[in-house]
Amino acid sequence: METLDTRDVDGHELIVCEDHAATGLRAIIAIHSTVLGPAAGGCRMWPYATTADALFDVLRLSRGMSYKNAIAGLPFGGGKAVIIGEPPKHKTPQLFEAFGRFVDSLGGRYVTAEDVGTTTSDMANVARVTRYVAGLRRAPGQAGGDPAPKTALGVFLGIKAAVGFKLGRSDLEGLSIAVQGLGNVGYDLAGLLAAAGARLKVADVRKAAVERVCDELKASAVAVEDVLDEDVDILAPCALGAVLNAHSIPRLRARIVAGAANNQLAQERDGQALLAAGILYAPDYVINAGGIINVSREYQGGATEAQVLEDIGQIPLRLTEIFERARRENRATNEVADEMARERLGARRQKMVA
Numbered sequence: 001m002e003t004l005d006t007r008d009v010d011g012h013e014l015i016v017c018e019d020h021a022a023t024g025l026r027a028i029i030a031i032h033s034t035v036l037g038p039a040a041g042g043c044r045m046w047p048y049a050t051t052a053d054a055l056f057d058v059l060r061l062s063r064g065m066s067y068k069n070a071i072a073g074l075p076f077g078g079g080k081a082v083i084i085g086e087p088p089k090h091k092t093p094q095l096f097e098a099f100g101r102f103v104d105s106l107g108g109r110y111v112t113a114e115d116v117g118t119t120t121s122d123m124a125n126v127a128r129v130t131r132y133v134a135g136l137r138r139a140p141g142q143a144g145g146d147p148a149p150k151t152a153l154g155v156f157l158g159i160k161a162a163v164g165f166k167l168g169r170s171d172l173e174g175l176s177i178a179v180q181g182l183g184n185v186g187y188d189l190a191g192l193l194a195a196a197g198a199r200l201k202v203a204d205v206r207k208a209a210v211e212r213v214c215d216e217l218k219a220s221a222v223a224v225e226d227v228l229d230e231d232v233d234i235l236a237p238c239a240l241g242a243v244l245n246a247h248s249i250p251r252l253r254a255r256i257v258a259g260a261a262n263n264q265l266a267q268e269r270d271g272q273a274l275l276a277a278g279i280l281y282a283p284d285y286v287i288n289a290g291g292i293i294n295v296s297r298e299y300q301g302g303a304t305e306a307q308v309l310e311d312i313g314q315i316p317l318r319l320t321e322i323f324e325r326a327r328r329e330n331r332a333t334n335e336v337a338d339e340m341a342r343e344r345l346g347a348r349r350q351k352m353v354a
């Protein structure tokens, strides 16, 4: 195992890499901050073209987790793991056990869970060898399990908060919403939006996922390359990061961007461009915190699903606080959210020093 102390690199505390020939595991764990508690964040499996791509992704994601956990008021710091490989082709129980041993070697400084490309079954294999894992199957009524439905619920409530703030209405009846990505979160979100009376336009690179949502929810399909340009009230990115960039923002016609995808802004300054275009942006790590709220409650133990739902109910309130502060100060919402997260991290650091 190769260990780098990266206190000076992007503010990270630690980055560790694992190359386990016997199982083919190639993974990186990045710990951005343990100021608020053990670094918690999921494990992504993705066929990164280069190790540098994987490193860049894990660094951005782990910093996002510090901010996400801080804003959500959770007693956890921020970290993330990536496994370089193509799911499900490169998945084996042994690979996830090797990953579990890698997590365990950090002695609880990092707690893992599922993310894009990994599932509750994968986490069950991780849990064979370490206790520093959440997102496992749980008994009915208890906190935990697959985070995606809870993420979708938080995004749904966040969209309603954004609509209340920007459009001055409390319901979604008849509003048009484009959903990009119909995976674990996007599919559940589409169901909640349709039940609330929204008109959906949906896109996914997987044709079957689009057909399913169109059949079940009377959504209309749009081409993957057109979904960001749709003339809709709301755009909900639920697929990839960096979809909001210098190329896409001038073409957006939505008045609100609010979705689950992590790292939606290609660069921090893209938040400014959204502000200038009069588009309300719900900062990704604030609106998509439902999943981490769920798994962190599971990890702490003893919480019920009802308590998780109560915590998720705070997401729209936090967003509205950010929207109001951004409007008062005429600033981009992502800048305000980052500042609030840093304030919370800084306040805790000062307490520790005092």
Ligand code: NAI
Binding pocket: 115, 116, 117, 147, 148, 149, 151, 180, 181, 182, 183, 184, 185, 186, 203, 204, 205, 206, 209, 224, 238, 239, 240, 241, 260, 261, 262, 288, 289, 291, 292
């Ligand atoms: P997923 O992998 O189940 O779904 C992603 C979907 O996007 C897939 O159906 C995929 O085919 C589709 N997709 C990929 N490229 C696309 C493109 N160019 N255009 C349209 N669709 C495309 O992932 P999941 O769990 O639904 O997560 C979605 C996003 O939300 C990710 O960015 C993830 O990081 C973020 N997120 C997920 C959480 C969770 O609880 N699962 C928690 C917080 C954030």
